[in-house]
Amino acid sequence: MFYSPLRYPGGKGKLAPFMELMIDELGHRGGTYIEPFAGGAGIAIELLERNVVGQIVINDYDKGVWSFWKAILSETDRFVECLNNVPLTVEEWNRQRKICLTQNKKYSFQLGFATFYMNRTNRSGIIKGGIIGGLNQTGNWKMDARFNQEELSQRITNIAARKGDIKLYNKEIGSFIKTYIPKYEENALIYFDPPYFGKGKQLYMNFFNLKDHERIEAAIRNSVNGDWIITYDDAPEIAHIYDGYSVRKFDLNYSVANKRRASELMFFKNGIAIPSNMLLEENRIAINLR
Numbered sequence: 435m436f437y438s439p440l441r442y443p444g445g446k447g448k449l450a451p452f453m454e455l456m457i458d459e460l461g462h463r464g465g466t467y468i469e470p471f472a473g474g475a476g477i478a479i480e481l482l483e484r485n486v487v488g489q490i491v492i493n494d495y496d497k498g499v500w501s502f503w504k505a506i507l508s509e510t511d512r513f514v515e516c517l518n519n520v521p522l523t524v525e526e527w528n529r530q531r532k533i534c535l536t537q538n539k540k541y542s543f544q545l546g547f548a549t550f551y552m553n554r555t556n557r558s559g560i561i562k563g564g565i566i567g568g569l570n571q572t573g574n575w576k577m578d579a580r581f582n583q584e585e586l587s588q589r590i591t592n593i594a595a596r597k598g599d600i601k602l603y604n605k606e607i608g609s610f611i612k613t614y615i616p617k618y619e620e621n622a623l624i625y626f627d628p629p630y631f632g633k634g635k636q637l638y639m640n641f642f643n644l645k646d647h648e649r650i651e652a653a654i655r656n657s658v659n660g661d662w663i664i665t666y667d668d669a670p671e672i673a674h675i676y677d678g679y680s681v682r683k684f685d686l687n688y689s690v691a692n693k694r695r696a697s698e699l700m701f702f703k704n705g706i707a708i709p710s711n712m713l714l715e716e717n718r719i720a721i722n723l724r
């Protein structure tokens with residue numbers, strides 16, 4: 435079951451059952467779930483719609499991603515109407531792409547919609563992926579392959595029905611951690627999913643260097659009192675920054691049949707309980723519970 439209307443490369447939706455276990459273990463059922471790097475916010479939306487938590491706080495610094503969330507929450511009917519009537523043609527794709535590339539400095543409904551359009555018609559959901567099926571639309575999959583209007587309208591309507599329980603921000607991570615997390619961190623689980631160390635550059639429009647990753651760790655250490663988790667790709671530089679925190683390796687595509695090396699790392703605030711029934715092998719978490 436998918437809840438988010440946005441596709442995200444490496445989208446963490448599959449972690450939702452794990453987050454639910456963490457929330458129970460920490461006694462935060464009915465409380466708040468915070469994603470400071472929200473992107474498609476797949477986990478957050480699922481936890482809210484299944485009433486695991488009563489409120490979610492989502493933040494993304496990207497003006498396009500933020501405009502998408504703001505547009506579906508504040509102009510839902512208009513968004514759904516556009517979604518059902520927009521042409522799925524290369525000409526339209528070029529028009530929407532231009533909006534994403536040129537009108538991305540402040541909120542607009544058009545930018546929110548264009549971000550969504552690109553996300554659903556590009557390979558892997560990313561601008562740099564290029565249109566599904568190619569500019570001549572000769573591939574096996576065409577640009578409408580991920581654009582099921584009825585299904586996407588439903589997801590958007592379901593989210594908007596809960597807008598009173600959704601707090602949305604467009605802050606740079608440093609300021610979000612320092613100023614906004616303290617408002618919500620009581621009875622909350624915070625899940626940081628920053629752009630990855632190795633892959634971030636290719637995948638997202640914003641990317642971080644090593645200093646930025648160090649800055650995030652310092653900000654969390656200095657300002658966050660609530661319960662938090664952060665995930666990263668398995669890179670020695672990241673393991674070094676988070677040396678001293680509890681860590682588990684995990685693999686979002688792990689299956690018993692395919693025992694490949696876990697490729698991602700999850701670090702935990704010191705001292706928080708990690709659900710023991712999530713340990714498949716020592717230091718390893720099985721994520722695909724479904």
Ligand SMILES: C[S@@+](CC[C@H](N)C(=O)[O-])C[C@H]1O[C@@H](n2cnc3c(N)ncnc32)[C@H](O)[C@@H]1O
Pocket residue numbers: 441442444445446447470471472473474475476477493494495496499605606607608627628629630638640641
């Ligand atoms: C790895 S993605 C999150 C994916 C998300 N967990 C999902 O499953 O869809 C990282 C997100 O962080 C956002 N971001 C990048 N730099 C940021 C910054 N300095 N402050 C806040 N958000 C930022 C990006 O726009 C991107 O949406």
